[in-house]
Amino acid sequence: MSRTPLIAGNWKMYKTGPEAVETAMELAKLCSDVTDVDVMIAPTYLSLPLVSTTLRDSRIKVGSQNLYFENQGAFTGEVSAEMIKAAGAEYVIIGHSERRQYFGETDLSVNKKIRAAMGSGLKPVLCIGETETDRDEEKTFSILDKQVSNGLKGLSFDELGNLVLAYEPVWAIGTGKTASVDQVDEVHQYLRSLLEKLFSNDFSDKTRILYGGSVNPDNVKELMGIKDVDGALVGGASLDADTFINIIKYRDL
Numbered sequence: 001m002s003r004t005p006l007i008a009g010n011w012k013m014y015k016t017g018p019e020a021v022e023t024a025m026e027l028a029k030l031c032s033d034v035t036d037v038d039v040m041i042a043p044t045y046l047s048l049p050l051v052s053t054t055l056r057d058s059r060i061k062v063g064s065q066n067l068y069f070e071n072q073g074a075f076t077g078e079v080s081a082e083m084i085k086a087a088g089a090e091y092v093i094i095g096h097s098e099r100r101q102y103f104g105e106t107d108l109s110v111n112k113k114i115r116a117a118m119g120s121g122l123k124p125v126l127c128i129g130e131t132e133t134d135r136d137e138e139k140t141f142s143i144l145d146k147q148v149s150n151g152l153k154g155l156s157f158d159e160l161g162n163l164v165l166a167y168e169p170v171w172a173i174g175t176g177k178t179a180s181v182d183q184v185d186e187v188h189q190y191l192r193s194l195l196e197k198l199f200s201n202d203f204s205d206k207t208r209i210l211y212g213g214s215v216n217p218d219n220v221k222e223l224m225g226i227k228d229v230d231g232a233l234v235g236g237a238s239l240d241a242d243t244f245i246n247i248i249k250y251r252d253l
């Protein structure tokens with residue numbers, strides 16, 4: 001099965017509303033001739049409605065960087081899946097390592113968030129990845145297995161139809177250290193067979209598995225050339241439209 005590549009930009013806690021709109025407008029112009037790749041950007045919650053409106057007539061989709069799993073209620077500071085959807089988002093990033101590391105996200109909260117996303121028709125981008133210590137201790141595969149199995153526990157492949165998986169080795173995020181082709185190849189093959197084991201061959205075959213961690217215009221083509229890599233989740237290099245477009249148009253490099 002052929003999977004349309006997805007190039008996604010995670011803007012993390014960067015850009016005010018006006019700055020986000022400006023970059024989104026630049027990107028929309030630069031992307032006007034892109035047809036063979038799906039593109040998504042995830043600005044802060046505050047910029048979601050502004051960026052969604054800006055990109056209404058473009059083919060760039062918008063995603064949120066997080067959500068809270070309850071529908072509504074007395075949960076000061078939180079934002080629900082419904083609210084994110086109503087703000088114009090189509091995707092939601094769940095379980096990013098920065099949320100696991102700094103905000104106490106666990107596989108259990110990830111699981112609840114995936115359910116909430118599915119319930120509202122948002123497409124979850126489930127982030128997983130090992131730390132440097134995990135890798136040194138040869139625990140990479142057991143950590144990834146746990147993050148995927150527990151994160152998706154109790155969900156059927158019908159419910160998970162729009163899932164995207166993002167492998168982001170924690171040691172490669174924001175460090176300029178990209179995983180080697182062999183490391184990415186090995187992990188993505190492992191994840192593809194894990195999805196087959198947990199769900200089905202069809203599900204595994206149609207689910208996009210992105211790589212993230214210091215992706216830039218110089219390494220994207222090589223990474224996208226790996227058989228089971230179906231896209232990239234880009235942090236720093238997605239903040240500037242002129243840089244990000246080179247990643248989106250990796251085929252032209």
Ligand code: 13P
Pocket residue numbers: 010096168172173174175176212213214215233234235236237
């Ligand atoms: P960098 O591309 O800045 O390493 O960030 C990757 C990331 O965390 C995307 O979610």
